Amino acid sequence: MIADLLIVAAIVALALPVVLARSAFTAVALFVAYGLLLAFAWVRLDAVDVALTEAAIGAGLSGVLLLGAARRLAGGPPVEDAPPGKAQVALIGVGCAGLAVALGAVILALPDPAPSLAEPVMANIAAIEVGNPVTAVLMGFRGLDTLLEAAVLVLAVVALWALAPDAAWGAAPGWRQPPATDGPLALLARVLPPIGVVVAVHILWVGADAPGGKFQAAAILAAMWLLPWMAGIAAPPPISRAWLRIVIAAGPVAFILAGFAGSVLQGAFLAYPPGYAKAVIIAVEVVLTASIAVALALLVLGPPAEDRGA
Amino acid sequence: MTLLVDVFTVLTVAAGIVFFVAGTAGLIRFPDTSSRLHALTKADHLGLGLVVLGLLPRAESLGGVLRLVAIWGLVLASSAAAGPMLARLARRGARGG
Structure with missing residues (x-):
C-alpha cells in the first residue's frame, strides 16, 4: 500500500515537470522516466502485458521519436508566441479546472464493482486456444481493433514518407551516421543485436501463454535494427525497395486474409476454425511482428532527406 | 534454511538499495x-548486482536464475556503453559551447 502510494506520488511528481519544462529536450527526458514509472505501476496492478508495452512503446519508442522531433525543432527558427492575455489565462484555467472536476466526477460515479468482461473472457478462452487472456482478447475477441492498429502503422509510414522532398524520393531514410569504429557504441552495436533478437523471438513466442506479444517483440527488433544504424555500421535500405514495402504491408494483409478465411469457413470475419485457432494466431502474429518492427524502425529513421551529411 | 535464505536476501537487497541511494545522492x-x-x-552496477544476488536463491528454476543474471549483464553492458557516450558528449559540449 505504502509502496503504491509512493509510486503514485512519484508519477504525479514527474508528470508536472513534463508539462512545465521549458526546453523540449528536458520534457522528453522526463517523459521517458514518467513512462518507466507508469510501467512499474502496471506491474503493481498485475498487468504485465501493459507494463511491457508501456516500457517498450510508450517510454522507449515514443521517447526516441520525441527526441528526434525535439532535435529537428531545435534546428529551425524559434517559435515566437505572443504571451496570452489575462482573459485568456483565466479562460484556460477555468477550462482545465472544469475538465479536472468533470473527470473526477466521472471516476467517482463509476459503479462498484466495476463492469468487467473478464469473466466471459475466461469462460470462452478455450475457443481461442491460447493461455494468455490478453492475447486471446487482442487476437480473438477484439481482433478487429488489433487489425486496425496494425493498419494505422502502415498509414503512419506512408504519411512520413510523404514528407520526403521530391529529390530524395526513393533514397535511404534517415541521416547517415558517422561510422563508430571503436568505443562502446561500436561494441554494443555488434554484441547486442544477436541477444536482442533472441529476446524478441522469446517474447513473441511466450505471448501465447504468458505476458509478451508482437508489439513488445517488434519494438525490441526495431531497436536492434536501429543500433547498427546509429553506430554507422549498417545503412538502412532505400525506401524504393520492393521487399521493404512488402514486409511493411504483409502483416495487416495476412491478418485481413485470415479474417476473410474466417468469413468463408466459419461465417464471421476473423472467426478462427476450431482446432486451428492457435496456429492461425501465431502465424499472423509472426508476420505482424516483422511488419510492426520495420514500420517502427522506419518511423524513427524519418523520411529520406536531401542533405544526407551527418 | 528458509530463514537463512531470507536473511541473505534482506541483507544483499538492502546493501543494493544503499548503493542506489548513494548513487542518487551523488547524481x-x-x-x-x-x-x-x-x-x-556505480549504482547500476553494484546496486543492481546486489539486488540480483539477493533474489537468485528465490528463483523458481534454473531458467529464472539465468534470466536474472542476464538482466544484470544487459544493464551492465548498456550503462557501460551509455556512460562513456554521455561523458564524451558532455566534454564536447563544454569545449565547443
Missing part, C-alpha cells in the same frame, strides 16, 4: 557531469 550533489556519471553507473 544530485556531485558538481560535474563526469562525477555524476560515475555515481550513476
